[in-house]
Amino acid sequence: MPPETDISRRRRISAPKSSAMASSCSLITIWCFLLAFVCPVPSAAVPAVNRTRNQWITAHLKRVNKPAVKMIKAVPSPDGDVIDCVPSHLQPAFDHPKLRGQKPLDPPERPRGYNRSSAANDVKLQAWTISGESCPEGTVPIRRTTPGDVLRASSLRLFGRKPAGVRLRRDSTSSGHEHAVGYAMGDQYYGAKASLSVWAPRVTIGSEFSLSQIWVISGSFGNDLNTIEAGWQVSPQLYGDGRPRFFTYWTTDAYQETGCYNLLCSGFVQTNNKIAIGAAISPTSALNAGQFDIDLLVWKDPKHGHWWLEFGPGLLVGYWPTFLFSHLAEHANMVQFGGEIVNTQSSGFHTSTQMGSGHFAEEGFRRAAYFRNLQLVDWDNSLIPLANLRLLADHPNCYSIQGGVNRVWGNYFYYGGPGRNVRCP
Incomplete structure (x- = not known):
């Protein structure tokens, strides 16, 4: 059980086959432009393929990196990100046909029972803001996408997206994705809230990740799955490093063709000039x-x-327009909180990628990662305590979960683990 006093001490903020591939390369498709270095292409054709690949990368970067009125190089920060201050109406969301020519909406009414922190405007939650930097009013901070970011992806089509085949079914055969989560299902939900600890878990190889997030889910667990996701993640393939970064995601067809991370496609509309989605926490x-x-x-x-997102103590980040979704245009029928990793078994055994802090739930406070004060938003736009929380760990010998309720933390759970160990071979 966590201690029931001295909350301020716990928080530092107030508040293909080769022949098929050769054929593809002879046709010089977009997919092989990015994979030319693994395609069996005649040596004389390599310069031409590389030139064309680079042209497509350049064109893609022009689409995702919008003209900025100010550029912030996070020199004091070890992450080395470049943050572009982009006029709000020019951000990627407004490339969408249904948003073209529009501007971000004004903030909505927050759920009843939520107290916004008075420190929201002064808190520093990301590495690029440590020196006091922020973007001017009327702009939004966007982490600049680099050629390296694109080249790390398995293909241009999959850049900024989860691979097709990812499922949220809770079984041991789910595409190498493993979870330790608390969840509620079977009712109509209109939102969720929680406080989650931030760690920097070790990720073994670049194609794996470790994250901690909230999922807001609707539809069946087939091709019509709708999700809204937000939290922090360590993803070397997506970001090029091992730092925990604030992220968002959405899909309306079970990760097949729609949706993306952060602002890497048109969808999420950012309204905040102090938070950069994809930047290090x-x-x-x-x-x-x-x-x-x-x-x-x-x-x-x-x-x-529309579905709105708030991060930190009262910092309204932006919203997912309702037209993006089918089932979530109405409401959610499941909410999940917790951790997820990718286990590629690249060496023939379970990955050593950590979840949470890399320590098991049973180790408790200051050792295991946690979620606390789990709440739901009901039909009346009111925050209510989460009752009947269910806990599930796909592979408890690798990553575990353990929960409870007390006066200070409300509904809470510890979760995580080291991955491969004597009980998780």
Whole structure:
């Protein structure tokens, strides 16, 4: 059980086959432009393929990197990100036909029972803001996408997206994705809120990741699955490093053709000039030392039907327009909180990629990662305690979960683990 006093000490913020591939390369398809270095192409054709590949990469970067009125190089920060301050109406969302020519909406009414922190405008939650940087009013901070970011992807089509075949079914055969989650299902949900600790788990290879997030889910677990996702993740393939970064995701067809991470496609509309989606979170929790957590709130605006996201103590980040979705245009029928990793078994055995802090739930406070103060948003736009929380770990010998309820933390759980160990071969 976590201690029931001294909350301020726990938080530092107030508040293909080769022949087929050769054929593809002879046709010089977009997919092989990015994979030319693994395609069996005649040596004389390599320069031409590389030139064309680079042209497609350049064109793609022009689409995702919008003209900025200000560029911020995070020199004091070890992440080395470049943040572009892009006029709000020019951000990627407004490339969507249904948003073209529009501007971001005004903030909606927050759910009843939620107290916004008075420190929201002064708090520093990301590495690029440590020196006091922010973007001007009327702009949004966007992490600049680099050629390296694109080249790390398995293909241009999959850049910024989860691979098709990812499922949220809770079984041991789910495409190498393993979870330790708390969830509620079977009712109509209009949002979710929680505080989650931030760590920097070790990810073994670039094609794996480790994350901690909230899922807001609707539809069946077939091709019509709708999800809204937000939290922090360590993803070397997506970001090129091992730092925990604030991220968002959405899909309306079970990750097949729609949706993306962050602002890498048209969809999520950002309204905040102080938070960069995809940027590193700072500080992080330390083993047997200070614990740092962030608040996340996702809720459906009852007036317009859009799904809004709040990060940290009252920082409204933006919204997913309701037209992006089918089932979530109405409501969610499942909410999940917790951790996820990818286990590629690249060496023939279970990955050593860590979840959470890399320590099991049973180790408790200051050692295991946690979610606390789990709440739901009901039909009346009110925050309510989460009752009947169900806990599930796909592989408890690799990553475990353990929950409870108390006066200070409300509904909470610890989760995570080291991956491969004597009980998880």
